[in-house]
Amino acid sequence: GNSVTQMEGPVTLSEEAFLTINCTYTATGYPSLFWYVQYPGEGLQLLLKATKADDKGSNKGFEATYRKETTSFHLEKGSVQVSDSAVYFCALNKAAGNKLTFGGGTRVLVKP
């Protein structure tokens, strides 16, 4: 079946540091891939997405590239801010339906 594996947190960084959160997936067909972000006390928000191989999703300084050869969708940001402290979820869309399969989430804490 479909599954998403992402690195466990928490990830603690200093402001302006480089952030990478690894995400790999297992899926049949050609799923779409997503990163959602959950700020404290809020619901999840779509951060970025990619719908086919080699696509790069980007938003708010975050980027992720759909790598079919390595079944990965790693999230990166070159210079994090305290406001980026949140839980980040990698997810994939089951090609035949509308269900999202989520990874376990990675908590990121950025210290000033």
Added chain:
Amino acid sequence: DAGVIQSPRHEVTEMGQEVTLRCKPISGHDYLFWYRQTMMRGLELLIYFNNNVPIDDSGMPEDRFSAKMPNASFSTLKIQPSEPRDSAVYFCASSAAIPVETQYFGPGTRLLVL
């Protein structure tokens, strides 16, 4: 647009009581999802609807849980009777038919069963 609306935002109840969580999806969205989030189990999909019809309820933990969607603008998730292990944050999300995969989440209902 007001986004997905959930009520109540917080609920504290005693074991054995009935709990009803409510959700209003974004107008025009065809899909509605109920999720549960806990530290131990992460984010779990409980059930989802398409055009008010339940499509997949395989994530509903047991018969104590039920969900309805009587019309396109309202859904409920009911727990009867509630147990302490039901304590969690419950999220409702909705999505349009196109792009089908982008889900919009509500702020969640934090449930504590004593």
